[in-house]
Amino acid sequence: xxxxxxxxxxxxxxxxxxxxxxxxxxxxxxxxxxxxxxxxxxxxxxxxxxxxxxxxxxxxxxxxxxxxxxxxxxxxxxxxxxxxxxxxxxxxxxxxxxxxxxxxxxxxxxxxxxxxxxxxxxxxxxxxxxxxxxxxxxxxxxxxxxxxxxxxxxxxxxxxxxxxxxxxxxxxxxxxxxxxxxxxxxxxxxxxxxxxxxxxxxxxxxxxxxxxxxxxxxxxxxxxxxxxxxxxxxxxxxxxxxxxxxxxxxxxxxxxxxxxxxxxxxxxxxxxxxxxxxxxxxxxxxxxxxxxxxxxxxxxxxx
Numbered sequence: 001x002x003x004x005x006x007x008x009x010x011x012x013x014x015x016x017x018x019x020x021x022x023x024x025x026x027x028x029x030x031x032x033x034x035x036x037x038x039x040x041x042x043x044x045x046x047x048x049x050x051x052x053x054x055x056x057x058x059x060x061x062x063x064x065x066x067x068x069x070x071x072x073x074x075x076x077x078x079x080x081x082x083x084x085x086x087x088x089x090x091x092x093x094x095x096x097x098x099x100x101x102x103x104x105x106x107x108x109x110x111x112x113x114x115x116x117x118x119x120x121x122x123x124x125x126x127x128x129x130x131x132x133x134x135x136x137x138x139x140x141x142x143x144x145x146x147x148x149x150x151x152x153x154x155x156x157x158x159x160x161x162x163x164x165x166x167x168x169x170x171x172x173x174x175x176x177x178x179x180x181x182x183x184x185x186x187x188x189x190x191x192x193x194x195x196x197x198x199x200x201x202x203x204x205x206x207x208x209x210x211x212x213x214x215x216x217x218x219x220x221x222x223x224x225x226x227x228x229x230x231x232x233x234x235x236x237x238x239x240x241x242x243x244x245x246x247x248x249x250x251x252x253x254x255x256x257x258x259x260x261x262x263x264x265x266x267x268x269x270x271x272x273x274x275x276x277x278x279x280x281x282x283x284x285x286x287x288x289x290x291x292x293x294x295x296x297x298x299x300x301x302x303x
Contacts, residue, residue, distance in 0.1 A: 169281030
């Protein structure tokens, strides 16, 4: 058991040769604890809700007061000048990237937590080329393609600040598909593109539970959301009242790469525009279209 710098208690479990990290107060660890009790009593007893709650309270206190402090990361981390990418696969593989190259590890020196909805990145293969990406994104020019690659590279750094990428194009210009492709190469998720949130709290929670923040079909950005995306991309905390408390605050201090798409030029405020890379997706001729199934099958082969 250990705790993160933000005061959240965690447990690191070992299954065979793999390690898993869960918040002590998470549903995953609560279920593991109940199963452990059930197995320990040879299937004769199940713990009551109050028993589980009492045990979790003691374990949380031990993690906070007796456990060591370790940073906890989502998808990407950095340690001793090396970058680490959690593939989020069943085998718990992590890719270590150094100035000398990359390799796949089973027991990295950093601690990753996996949030609900995160999906696996492809297992890496040597000898690929970024040029394979060209056939899966719709951009006007070579310069725009380089902007997309540049955004991907800076979004693959564990620390910001980050540029915001805004894809702007008419109906049927594959702006949503291009956004899904970029997200799939960076931070696959069960819901890769989402509707824009209605309040700042929802934006902060969404950012804390994934690496990339992607919103689809944005028609306009309210002033509060434009300011919040600026803080999310270049740094700034979000604070909200803790549930069942009058005085305590929950503080989410996250930096994340942001990807937006929409039909009109929805980025209007100067502070966000200064942080945004605008890429326009041109109309696609009918004869150049591919079926959805064929497109994603080809993408999976290349990814």
